[in-house]
Amino acid sequence: MSEPESTLPPLPCMNIVGAGKLGRTLARLLSDAGLITIGGIYNRDAENSRSALAFIGTGHVVNNIEHLSDHPASLWMLATPDAAIHNCALQLAALADINWQNSLVFHSSGLKTSAELAPLQKLGSAIASVHPAHSFASPERSLSSFASTVCTLEGDTPAIDQLNMLFSAIGGQTTLIEAAVKPLYHAATVMASNYLVTLLSSSQALLTRAGIDESLASAILSPLMQQSLQNGLEVGPLKALTGPIARGDIDTLQAHLDTIEQYQPGLLRTYTSLGLQALKLARQQGSLEQQKLSAMAQLFNAKKT
Ligand SMILES: NC(=O)c1ccc[n+]([C@@H]2O[C@H](COP(=O)([O-])OP(=O)(O)OC[C@H]3O[C@@H](n4cnc5c(N)ncnc54)[C@H](OP(=O)(O)O)[C@@H]3O)[C@@H](O)[C@H]2O)c1
Known part of the structure; x- marks a missing residue:
């Protein structure tokens, strides 16, 4: 059949x-x-x-x-x-x-x-x-x-x-x-994906310069990055931002800039550019005095170029 x-x-x-x-x-x-x-x-x-x-x-x-x-x-x-x-x-x-x-x-x-x-x-x-x-x-x-x-x-x-x-x-x-917004959309996805990897590589470079081996560097960065990302996605970047910029610790930031300039000068602009963006979030958080915000902006702008 x-x-x-x-x-x-x-x-x-x-x-x-x-x-x-x-x-x-x-x-x-x-x-x-x-x-x-x-x-x-x-x-x-x-x-x-x-x-x-x-x-x-x-x-x-x-x-x-x-x-x-x-x-x-x-x-x-x-x-x-x-x-x-x-x-x-x-x-x-x-x-x-x-x-x-x-x-x-x-x-x-x-x-x-x-x-x-x-x-x-x-x-x-x-x-x-x-x-x-x-x-x-x-x-x-x-x-x-x-x-x-x-x-x-x-x-x-x-x-x-x-x-x-x-x-x-x-x-x-x-x-x-919409076709017209594809460049903006794509810039956003590149920042979120490729720049996250770039940020990881920049942090690894600083840890290597500090004599920290690859496996310890990974043990430090993996939970830290994943927690920060998770916090940022769950509660929003404004609430998720912690650290020296959110606290207005100017001496800490000065020490970071000095040590990066000395040991990894190629990352100075990355640190200051992202610092200025983080400062916008710190300003929106609304807990720091204007004087501290201005001092931090001055610090980053002085090392920007
Ligand atoms: N990778 C991602 O994560 C991702 C994410 C979203 C969108 N995309 C998009 O996907 C597309 C491909 O990206 P991909 O990452 O897959 O790139 P890829 O891994 O570099 O692959 C591109 C392929 O195209 C071939 N190719 C290059 N020029 C060619 C030509 N003139 N004629 C015929 N074949 C050619 C290459 O082989 P030969 O060199 O042997 O020709 C290669 O196999 C891009 O439009 C990209 O924007 C990628």
């Missing part, structure tokens, strides 16, 4: 241009969830594509962007560095044998908008950007930590609808964003 024919529509097939940290992680999440199949995987370096294929577990390495047309797809992810997205869209638009009608092309830049993909929109594709507010430093770790990531979307309505469905299905918390 012959098998009954499946009535399910076929899964959309996704081609990938740029299967780096974010690209391979999203491809694996969407594929493992049974939402899509993977067509061609293209990076400029074929070895990089082979490593992406090994991580995703399915798909076909393509050595030349033109050969993506051998893999008919209705979904295209352009997950190259931001600066390459538009050029990749132009390269794809120049390929004669791809029908872009009824297709969806997206990128995942936090800064750039879907307009980067306009050459493909002109050929009939729906375009969008979807930015997961997630740090994909380790694709393996991101597989388990992606759930509940906020994903901001903008672009053509049909593209948004489909991406909303796909990203929600892998645990993303999708929300719309």
Whole structure:
């Protein structure tokens, strides 16, 4: 007896241009969830594509962007560095044998908008950007930590609808964003994510200069940073700020500036710039006299340059 024919529509097939940290992680999440199949995987370096294929577990390495047309797809992810997205869209638009009608092309830049993909929109594709507010430093770790990531979307309505469905299905918390505010939004996410890591590295540098080894430095900084972050998120930065600036301990701040200037002068501007921002919070806390606030501002401004 012959098998009954499946009535399910076929899964959309996704081609990938740029299967780096974010690209391979999203491809694996969407594929493992049974939402899509993977067509061609293209990076400029074929070895990089082979490593992406090994991580995703399915798909076909393509050595030349033109050969993506051998893999008919209705979904295209352009997950190259931001600066390459538009050029990749132009390269794809120049390929004669791809029908872009009824297709969806997206990128995942936090800064750039879907307009980067306009050459493909002109050929009939729906375009969008979807930015997961997630740090994909380790694709393996991101597989388990992606759930509940906020994903901001903008672009053509049909593209948004489909991406909303796909990203929600892998645990993303999708929300719309105005294209015009993406630079501000992205600056905020970079400060919160990349600068937190930079701050960690700056503190580690001072502890190393103090002769404290790596494991003790980590034992000092890990609970301290996590508590401060937790407090800041739970009660708000105004209530969470403690320490010499909140207390108005001017002599302590002077000692910090002197020692940083002597032993780690490259961090002096970081300390004074963030000190001036912390001072705004201390002012809003409202418990310090104006004289102390002014003295601290003077101290930081004197060492700012
Ligand atoms: N990483 C994150 O945490 C994160 C978070 C949110 C959004 N994003 C966004 O995701 C996108 C990708 O970032 P990523 O961190 O995944 O970057 P990545 O790890 O550097 O990966 C970029 C990939 O694109 C390929 N590539 C570079 N230029 C190309 C070109 N001209 N044509 C085809 N492939 C090219 C690279 O391989 P080859 O060098 O071999 O070509 C690489 O595999 C960016 O738009 C970024 O803003 C990243």
